[in-house]
Every structure is written in structure tokens, then in C-alpha cells.
Amino acid sequence: MTSKAIYDWVDERLGLRELAAFARHKTVPVHSQSFWYYWGGISLFLFLVQCFTGVLLLVYYRPGADAYESVRQITFVMHFGWLIRSAHAWSASLMIFSILVHMFSVFFMKAYRKPREFGWLSGMALLGIASVFGFSGYLLPMDELSYFATKVGLQIPAAIPWVGSAVANMLRGGPDVSEFTVQRFFALHVVVLPAIFLPLLGFHLWLVQRHGNAVPPSEEAKPASERKTMPFVPNFLRKDLAMWLISLNILALLASVFPWSLGKPFDPLAPAPMGIHPEWYFMSPFEMLKLLGSVMPGEAGEIAGILLFTLGIVLWILIPFYDTKKESGQRARAANYFGLLAVFALLATTIIGYWTIR
Amino acid sequence: MNYPFWDIPILGSGWVIGIIAIFHVMISQFAVGGGLYLPMAERKAMRMPEGQLRTDWLKQLASYSKFFLVLTAVFGTVSGVGIWFAIGLTHPEGTSTLIHNFVFGWAMEWVFFLVELTTIAVYYSTWDKIDPKLHLTVGWVYAGASAFTLIIINGILTFMLTPGGAWLAVAGTGHEASKFWYAFFNPTYWPSLFLRACVCCALAGIWALITASRIDGDKQPELKTSLVQWSVKWLVPSFVATPFLLIWYLWMVPASQQALLTLGIDTIGSGTFSIITRIALLIIVTSATIVGVAYFLAYRNPRDFNLSHAIAILLLALIATGAGEYSREMLRKPYVIGNWMFSNGVRVPYVSRINQEGYLAHSNWVWNDSNSSYSRGEAIYRGECGSCHTLGGYRPLKTLLSGRDRANIASFITMLHDYKPDAPYRRYMPPMVGTKQDIEDLADFLNAQVNPPRKPAQTAQK
Numbered sequence: 001m002t003s004k005a006i007y008d009w010v011d012e013r014l015g016l017r018e019l020a021a022f023a024r025h026k027t028v029p030v031h032s033q034s035f036w037y038y039w040g041g042i043s044l045f046l047f048l049v050q051c052f053t054g055v056l057l058l059v060y061y062r063p064g065a066d067a068y069e070s071v072r073q074i075t076f077v078m079h080f081g082w083l084i085r086s087a088h089a090w091s092a093s094l095m096i097f098s099i100l101v102h103m104f105s106v107f108f109m110k111a112y113r114k115p116r117e118f119g120w121l122s123g124m125a126l127l128g129i130a131s132v133f134g135f136s137g138y139l140l141p142m143d144e145l146s147y148f149a150t151k152v153g154l155q156i157p158a159a160i161p162w163v164g165s166a167v168a169n170m171l172r173g174g175p176d177v178s179e180f181t182v183q184r185f186f187a188l189h190v191v192v193l194p195a196i197f198l199p200l201l202g203f204h205l206w207l208v209q210r211h212g213n214a215v216p217p218s219e220e221a222k223p224a225s226e227r228k229t230m231p232f233v234p235n236f237l238r239k240d241l242a243m244w245l246i247s248l249n250i251l252a253l254l255a256s257v258f259p260w261s262l263g264k265p266f267d268p269l270a271p272a273p274m275g276i277h278p279e280w281y282f283m284s285p286f287e288m289l290k291l292l293g294s295v296m297p298g299e300a301g302e303i304a305g306i307l308l309f310t311l312g313i314v315l316w317i318l319i320p321f322y323d324t325k326k327e328s329g330q331r332a333r334a335a336n337y338f339g340l341l342a343v344f345a346l347l348a349t350t351i352i353g354y355w356t357i358r
Numbered sequence: 359m360n361y362p363f364w365d366i367p368i369l370g371s372g373w374v375i376g377i378i379a380i381f382h383v384m385i386s387q388f389a390v391g392g393g394l395y396l397p398m399a400e401r402k403a404m405r406m407p408e409g410q411l412r413t414d415w416l417k418q419l420a421s422y423s424k425f426f427l428v429l430t431a432v433f434g435t436v437s438g439v440g441i442w443f444a445i446g447l448t449h450p451e452g453t454s455t456l457i458h459n460f461v462f463g464w465a466m467e468w469v470f471f472l473v474e475l476t477t478i479a480v481y482y483s484t485w486d487k488i489d490p491k492l493h494l495t496v497g498w499v500y501a502g503a504s505a506f507t508l509i510i511i512n513g514i515l516t517f518m519l520t521p522g523g524a525w526l527a528v529a530g531t532g533h534e535a536s537k538f539w540y541a542f543f544n545p546t547y548w549p550s551l552f553l554r555a556c557v558c559c560a561l562a563g564i565w566a567l568i569t570a571s572r573i574d575g576d577k578q579p580e581l582k583t584s585l586v587q588w589s590v591k592w593l594v595p596s597f598v599a600t601p602f603l604l605i606w607y608l609w610m611v612p613a614s615q616q617a618l619l620t621l622g623i624d625t626i627g628s629g630t631f632s633i634i635t636r637i638a639l640l641i642i643v644t645s646a647t648i649v650g651v652a653y654f655l656a657y658r659n660p661r662d663f664n665l666s667h668a669i670a671i672l673l674l675a676l677i678a679t680g681a682g683e684y685s686r687e688m689l690r691k692p693y694v695i696g697n698w699m700f701s702n703g704v705r706v707p708y709v710s711r712i713n714q715e716g717y718l719a720h721s722n723w724v725w726n727d728s729n730s731s732y733s734r735g736e737a738i739y740r741g742e743c744g745s746c747h748t749l750g751g752y753r754p755l756k757t758l759l760s761g762r763d764r765a766n767i768a769s770f771i772t773m774l775h776d777y778k779p780d781a782p783y784r785r786y787m788p789p790m791v792g793t794k795q796d797i798e799d800l801a802d803f804l805n806a807q808v809n810p811p812r813k814p815a816q817t818a819q820k
Contacts, residue, residue, distance in 0.1 A: 035666075075626065082626040083639075235659060242654040245647045246670055252643040253677060256636035259626040 026212070027229035028236040031219045036105035037236075038243045039098050040208070045244040046095035047201070049251065050133075053088035054190070061140070063186035065179045068265045071141040075262050086255035092134055094251060096281045099127050107319070107339045110332070111214030117320040119211065122204040124317050129197045134279055136185040136193070139177070147266035148276045150185075151177050156289065159302040176268065217332075275357045284346045285309060287353035316342065361450035362723040363740040368751030371448040371744070376687070378444055380680045382437035384561065386507075387554065387679075389430035389474070391562030393504035395592065396423060396481070397497030399566075402588070404490060414581040420485040422569045427482045429565075431475055449745070451703035452518075452694045459525075459534050459541060460514050467510040473503040508558065512551045513542035519689060520545040520610065521696050529698050530707060549607035556596040556603065557682075563592025564648070564668075564675050567656055571668035575661030586660035590652050597649045612696070615689050618786060629758045631786040634688040637681045644678040691786040694745075700788030702745045709791050713775075717741065717792035735803025738796055742788075749807055759808045767808065768801035 011017050028037060060078060062070040074081035103123060106112060112120035139150040154177070158168035173180030219227065230236055278286050292305035315338070323335040364371050396419065403415035445453045457464075477500040484493055521529070524540035534541075566589040573582040608616060622635025648671055655667045694701045704712065708720075717738050718724050724737045732740075747753045759767055773781060775797055777789035790797065 077624065079623050082622075083636075086626075230662070235662065238654040238658050239662075242651045242667075245650045245654075246674070249644055249647045249674060249677065252640055256640050257633070259636065261626065261628075 023233040024231070026209075026232040028213055028232050029215045029219065030228040030230050031215065033105075033109060033216050033219070036101075036109065037213055038240060039102035039105060041240045042243055042247050043095055043098040043102055044201075044205075045247055046091045046098060046251075049087065049091040049248075050095060053084050053091065056084045057088055058190065061186075063140070063179075063183050067140060067142040067179070067182045068262075071143075071262060075260075082259050083255060086259040087251060089137075089260040090254045090258075091251055092137060093280065094247070094254075096127075096130055096134060098247075099123075099130055100281075103127060104339065104343060106214075108336070109214060109216040110323070110335075112320040113214075113324060114320075116207070116211050116214060119204065119207040120320050121317065122200055122207065126197065126200055126204060129193055129200070131281060133189065133193050133197070134281060136189040138279060139182060139185045140189065141262060142179075142182055142266050143263035144266050144270070144273055145263045145276070147177060147268075148272045149278055150181070151272075152276060153278055153282065153286075156285070156306075159289075159299075159306055161303055161306075178268070277353065277357050280350065280354075283353040284349040287349040287356075288345075291349070291352075312342075360454075360722055363744055364447040365740055365744060367748060370746070370748045370752040371444075372687075372746065373752060375441065375444040375448055376684065378437055378440045380676070380683055382434065382441055383683055384676060384679050385430055385434040385437065387558045388561040388565050389426075389434050390504045390508045390555075391558030391560070391592070392426050392430065392565060393474075393478075393501040394559070395562035395566060395589075396426065397494055397501055399588070400494050400497055404494065411580055411584065414578060415585070416485075418569070418573065418581065418585060420482075422566065423478075423482045423485070425569055426565075427478050431478055435471075435475070449694060449703065451705075452699060455695060455699060456514060456518075459538065460517075462535075462538060463510055463514055463542065467507055470503045470506040470510070474500060474507060477503060508554060509551065512554060513544070513547055515686075516546040516550045517541050517544050518695050519615070519686070520612065521698060526697055530705065545610045546607060549603055549610055553600065553603040553607055556599050557679075560593045560596035560648070561675060563589045563652075564671055566592070567652070567663070567668045567671060568665070571663050571665045575663070579661055582663070583660040586656050586663050590657040593649055593652055596645070600645065611689065614785065615691075615696075618689060618691060621785070630782075631688075631691070634685055637688075638685045640681040641678055641685065644674050644681065648674045648678065692784070692788045702742050702788050704742075704788060704791055709789060712791040713793065715793075717796050733799065733803055734796075735799035735801070738792065738800045739803050742790060742792075742800070746787075755804060756808055759804060762808065764801060764805040764809070767805050768797060771797050771801055771804075 007016065028034070057074065060070055060074050060081065061067070071085070074085055076082070106120065106123065135150075135153060139146050154168050154171060157171065158164045160167060169175060171181070171184065172178070173184050215227070277283065288309060289302070289305040292308070293301040295301065296304055319335060319338075323332055325332060366374055399419055400416070403412055403419065406412040406415065477496055481493070481496045481500055484496065517525075522540055522544040525534065525537045525544075528534055528537050567586065570582065570585045570589055573585065575582045608619070618631065618634055619638055620635065621630060622632030625632050626636075651667075651671055651674065655671075656663045690696060690701070692701055693699060693706075694703070697706060699705050712720060718734060721737065721741055743755065747755050747758075750756050759770070762770065771790050774783060774787060774790040775792070777784055790800070792800075
């Protein structure tokens with residue numbers, strides 16, 4: 001009786017019954033490609049892990065000159081500090097991986113078409129911010145590897161014509177990567193980026209609620225009577241939660257068997273150690289620029305590389321506006337080839353990148 | 359020492375046992391749990407009212423028993439023999455000690471094996487051919503025989519961690535077998551037995567979900583729902599009891615071994631053995647997940663439960679089993695048989711004798727003449743380090759010793775040799791045994807690996 005009274009009291013103020021009724025009516029399509037529906041949820045889960053572990057790291061991390069020492073303490077002195085740090089670093093990689101899988105599944109299911117254009121655009125923005133999260137977070141321990149990788153990474157914005165060096169100097173807080181850079185990256189990582197990411201994520205999720213899950217063209221072609229669905233609450237939600245648990249296990253496995261270690265403290269005067277390379281999700285653009293640089297040496301190559309890369313990304317982002325028809329006509333097939341080319345280019349350049357680490 | 363050393367580069371010989379053992383444990387514990395599952399399920403079906411569901415259950419169980427027979431009696435048996443080969447080659451000294459003490463135990467186990475193999479073959483081939491009650495009895499006999507194989511092997515496995523004071527008092531006197539039952543019912547026997555029994559039940563449920571997931575939920579909704587939900591219930595004893603049993607088990611482990619588990623709380627440094635903490639954490643996370651996933655995917659959604667869900671649960675169980683077996687093995691460090699034999703096969707009371715006479719004086723397989731294909735240092739490395747380390751693969755000495763010069767390597771080995779009570783490595787590494795000359799020879803060999811001499815051509819190029 002009491003619980004009903006409390007429920008009624010809250011319902012009167014927040015409209016719980018309306019929410020429950022809304023949830024009851026929401027369904028998820030069931031077909032041979034349903035597996036791909038979980039990847040957005042997995043990305044969200046890993047983002048929540050990022051927030052949780054990030055806040056715990058924030059308790060002990062000290063940006064600036066003390067950065068390395070504080071990460072050393074977290075890793076080797078604080079009880080289970082290594083676990084929180086490893087979980088944070090591994091879930092960052094896993095999150096970017098699952099966002100990429102989510103993006104390609106949306107692409108090949110043609111889920112960016114009317115009326116879901118904003119879903120695609122906001123998703124692309126979220127991926128962009130997630131990669132900046134990764135880049136800014138990588139420097140924070142200020143060990144040898146993160147220092148030199150950031151130095152190399154900042155060569156990409158520095159290569160932008162005219163404004164490049166000013167942008168790079170602004171990011172670095174000077175002509176070189178130093179403790180000022182850590183301070184800036186820290187502010188970016190824990191304040192600026194979350195402040196943009198969170199509302200955008202809310203918008204993205206709201207759009208998913210509004211338009212529901214898109215079905216692939218092959219499923220759309222079927223008559224309505226042959227299409228199967230399952231209720232979102234509780235059936236799909238339970239499966240979603242199970243996928244979250246499995247993701248948590250993979251994260252636990254990686255964090256415990258391959259804990260994120262800490263290199264030597266950075267020394268700007270020391271020569272760059274062997275095998276400096278960016279994180280795996282930046283390997284592909286890094287390698288593409290390197291390859292173009294070897295074909296067209298000098299500044300021209302850098303500019304051409306950046307232009308080509310920017311053009312590719314713009315084309316990718318604008319796909320909902322030129323691949324609009326539901327039928328799998330000429331343009332739809334061209335979009336598929338574009339997607340396959342992107343997957344191939346990403347994989348090939350990443351593999352070449354790792355193959356040629358020196 | 360009495361046997362030649364089996365050198366497996368990169369992987370290390372320990373992992374040869376490890377890989378076979380993890381899969382074997384998955385199957386053999388399934389054989390025990392599934393042995394109980396089958397007659398219990400058959401009895402449940404026989405008690406159902408006459409009708410379609412009863413017929414479907416029995417039909418499903420008959421097909422399940424074929425899967426069970428092939429997996430346990432073929433793969434389980436072959437991998438079991440594989441473990442014998444692997445431990446005999448990898449750790450002949452330890453294997454020899456076990457055989458000398460437990461030959462009677464193994465004889466008993468093999469009797470039960472034979473009963474097990476016979477009854478499961480009869481059980482599978484007599485569905486609908488003999489009186490159902492007699493068929494069920496065959497199932498119960500199988501369940502009993504397979505349970506006894508666990509009851510026996512558990513005594514031998516736990517003996518290696520905690521041989522017990524009574525056995526240690528007679529160890530090395532030639533009268534070890536007189537303390538057979540003391541060694542068998544050693545301090546960790548009971549918690550380990552209950553722990554494994556719970557795991558067996560859980561594995562029975564998990565493997566049963568594999569076959570149950572293949573039932574078409576749209577065509578046979580009642581069969582699928584009842585079978586999937588009943589199979590998930592087999593995870594409950596494990597879920598409820600395992601935390602308490604684990605605490606009991608750890609309670610019975612010597613304090614020096616318990617301390618190994620906390621090494622990784624403070625550090626993840628390589629060479630500090632902290633990995634055991636991390637792997638042990640995996641057991642907890644993965645086990646809890648299995649229960650959660652089984653509840654969400656199978657128990658609450660039985661009709662939609664498919665093969666990929668079932669395989670996901672099985673893979674999680676494989677991680678949990680692997681982590682569990684790895685932790686159990688590591689918990690014994692620095693011994694292979696607690697307080698009696700170090701993990702490199704050196705018996706604890708022989709240390710001072712070898713220190714005086716030299717390690718190779720007791721290595722009957724090493725010929726000490728100039729025609730030897732490897733140096734004295736390499737022979738000592740193979741005998742004393744190779745049980746746990748490789749040069750460039752698993753626990754690589756080249757990496758672990760990198761940055762040290764010849765003098766530094768020698769002083770490190772001397773520290774292992776002196777084995778002072780406060781030496782940090784003492785907690786998980788055996789002492790280096792041998793004379794001063796042995797230390798120098800080993801240091802020479804390791805230094806040549808860690809700091810290889812530059813080839814003249816390379817130097818000239820530079």
C-alpha cells in the first residue's frame with residue numbers, strides 16, 4: 001500500500017505512468033542483422049565506465065609539473081589504482097572500437113536516411129569528440145611515450161595551411177609540448193569535451209527514441225506482416241544489459257591481464273625512443289599522411305594529404321544528403337562501395353602503420 | 359635433476375600443461391556435473407504427466423546424451439591422457455613424487471573411469487530399449503562413478519598445495535605411502551571438493567544450455583522454456599556457495615601463499631608476480647557475469663535464447679575456468695609440492711647439499727665433457743629457470759633482466775642463491791641452488807642472452 005502511495009505521489013509529479021506506457025509501446029525489429037543494434041548501447045556503457053573511472057582518477061591526478069608523479073602513485077602505490085587506470089585506458093579504446101562498429105553498421109544498414117539525418121550527424125560529432133578525448137587523455141601521464149606521441153600527433157594540425165602553427169601553439173601552450181600543454185589538455189579532457197559531449201549524447205539518444213531503430217533495406221522490402229519485432233522493455237533491455245556485462249568482462253580481462261603500464265618520465269632533451277606511434281585509432285590517418293608524404297615530399301604533400309583527408313571525411317559525413325533513395329539504385333550501390341573502400345583503407349593503413357613501426 | 363629437461367621455447371613447458379588442462383577441466387568437470395544432470399533431468403521428465411512435454415523432454419535428453427558421450431568420453435579422455443604426457447615431460451620430479459605416493463589413489467580412479475565410460479555408453483545406447491527405471495539406474499551409477507573420480511583427483515591436486523604436516527614429517531624417508539590418507543585428506547581437501555562440485559553443477563547447466571539453445575522456440579516454446587530455465591537453475595548452487603567456499607579455501611592455505619594474492623594490489627610491475635592478483639579478480643568478475651548473463655538472456659528470455667548467447671556464456675566459463683586453474687597453480691609458488699619440492703624440481707632438504715656439491719653433479723642427464731652441445735650455464739638455466747621462464751617468450755628473462763650488465767645479473771642470481779628471509783623474490787621464486795661456479799656460469803649464459811656481443815660487421819657499419 002505504502003509503495004503504491006509513493007509511486008502515485010511521484011507519478012503525479014513526474015508522470016511515471018506515461019513513461020511506462022511509452023516504454024511498453026517501444027519495439028525493436030528482429031531480423032538477421034539485429035546483432036548490430038547492440039553496439040550503440042555497448043558504446044554508451046563504455047562511456048559510463050569512462051565517466052566512473054575518470055572521476056576516480058581525478059581524485060588523485062595532478063596536472064602540470066606533478067602529472068607524472070601522480071600517475072606513478074596511482075599506478076604503483078594506491079590500492080587498485082592500476083585497475084582503475086587500466087580500465088579507463090582500455091575502455092577508451094574499446095569505446096572508440098564499438099563506436100566505429102556502430103558507425104559502420106549504421107552506414108551499411110542505411111540508417112542515416114530520412115528522417116535520421118540528425119542521428120548520423122550527431123553520431124559523427126560524438127565520434128570526433130571521442131577521438132579528441134583519446135588524444136588529450138593520452139598525454140596526461142606525461143611519460144616518454146605519451147610525450148613523443150603527442151608531439152608527433154600535433155604535427156597534423158600544425159600542417160594545416162596558414163593557421164596550422166597558430167593552432168598547434170595554442171594547443172601546446174607554447175612552441176613545445178610541456179607542462180602547460182598537460183594543463184590545457186587536462187582542462188579539455190575533463191571540462192570542455194564533457195560539456196560538449198554530454199548534451200550531444202542526450203540529443204543523439206533522444207533521436208533514437210524518436211525515430212526508433214532503422215531496418216536494413218532488405219528487411220524494409222518485406223511486407224509488414226512478415227516483419228518481426230520484440231518489445232524494448234523488457235526483452236531488448238535484458239539482452240542489452242547482458243551485452244553490457246559481457247563488455248565488462250572483456251574490459252576486465254584486458255585490464256587485468258594487460259594492465260596499462262607507465263614508461264619513464266618524459267625528457268624533452270632525450271632523443272625520441274624507438275617505435276613512437278599514435279594510438280591505434282589514429283594510426284590510419286597518420287599512415288595515410290605518411291604515405292602521401294612519401295609520394296609528394298615537402299609541404300605540398302602535407303597540404304595535399306590534409307585536403308584529401310578532409311574531403312573524404314566531408315563526403316562521409318554528408319552521405320545522408322546524397323544517398324537518399326530507399327531503393328537500392330545506382331547511388332545506393334555507390335554508397336556501399338564507398339563504405340567498403342573506407343573499411344578497407346582504414347584496415348590497410350592501420351596494418352601497414354603497425355607493420356612499419358620503427 | 360634425474361631427468362632431462364623439456365625445453366619449449368616462447369610458450370614455456372608450463373603452458374603446454376596449462377592449455378591442455380584448462381580444456382580438460384572444462385570437459386571433465388562437465389562430465390561430473392553433467393553426470394548428475396542427466397539422471398536428474400530424466401527423473402524429472404519421468405515424473406511429468408503423460409503428454410507432449412514429457413515425450414519432448416525425453417527425446418531432447420536422448421539427443422543431449424549423445425553430445426555428452428562424444429564430448430566427455432572422447433575429448434575428456436584424450437585430453438586427460440595428454441595431461442599425463444605433458445606433466446611427465448615437463449615436471450618429471452613432481453610427477454614421480456605423486457606416483458610414488460598416490461599410485462593406489464590413481465588405481466582407484468581408473469576403476470571409476472572404466473565404470474564411467476561403460477555406463478555412459480550403455481546409458482546412451484539403451485534409451486527406449488530397456489525398462490525406463492533400469493535406464494535411470496544406469497544414469498545414477500554413471501553419476502556416482504564420475505563423482506568418485508572427482509573425489510579422488512581432488513585429494514591429489516590439493517595435496518600439491520597443502521601436503522599437510524603428517525606427510526611432510528615422513529617425506530623423503532621412503533615411508534611416504536604410510537601417510538596416504540593424511541596426504542589425501544589434506545587441509546584444502548574439503549573446501550576444494552565442495553568448490554569443484556559447485557563448479558561441476560554450474561558447468562552442467564552451461565553445457566546443457568548449448569543444446570537447449572538449438573531448440574526452436576517458436577515451434578516448441580514449452581519445451582525450450584522449461585529446459586532452458588531448469589538448466590539455468592544449475593548455476594544457483596555455485597552462485598550462492600562459491601564466495602563462502604572460496605573464503606574457506608583461502609583460509610586453509612598457508613599465510614605465505616595467501617600473501618601471494620595481495621602482491622598485485624599495490625603494483626603491476628613485471629617480474630613481481632602481481633599477475634596472480636589480477637587473474638584472481640577475473641574469476642570473481644567472470645563468474646558473477648555468467649550468472650547475470652544466464653539470468654537475463656536465458657532465464658528471463660528462454661524462447662529467444664540462441665546458440666550465440668549460449669556460446670558467449672560458455673566462453674565466459676572458459677575464462678573463469680582458465681583464471682581459476684591458473685590462480686590455483688600459481689598459489690603454490692615457489693613450490694610445486696608445498697614445502698617439499700620447489701617449482702623447478704629441487705627438493706627443499708637437498709638445497710644445502712647441492713650448494714656444496716654443485717647443481718650439475720646431481721643432473722644425471724648432463725654430460726660434463728667438452729663435447730656437450732650446450733654450456734654449463736645453459737644446462738643450469740634449463741634445469742633451474744626453465745620450469746617457469748623462457749628466454750624471449752613467456753616470462754622472458756631477456757626482458758626481465760634487460761638493463762642489467764654482467765655484474766648486475768650475477769649479483770641478482772647471488773641474491774636468489776642466498777635466499778635471505780627478507781628477499782622479495784623469496785615469496786614466489788625458488789632459491790638458485792649450486793656453487794659459486796654455478797652462479798658464475800649461469801650469469802655468463804644469461805648475460806650472453808641479455809647483452810649479446812655485437813657482431814663485428816655491425817660495429818664496422820656503424
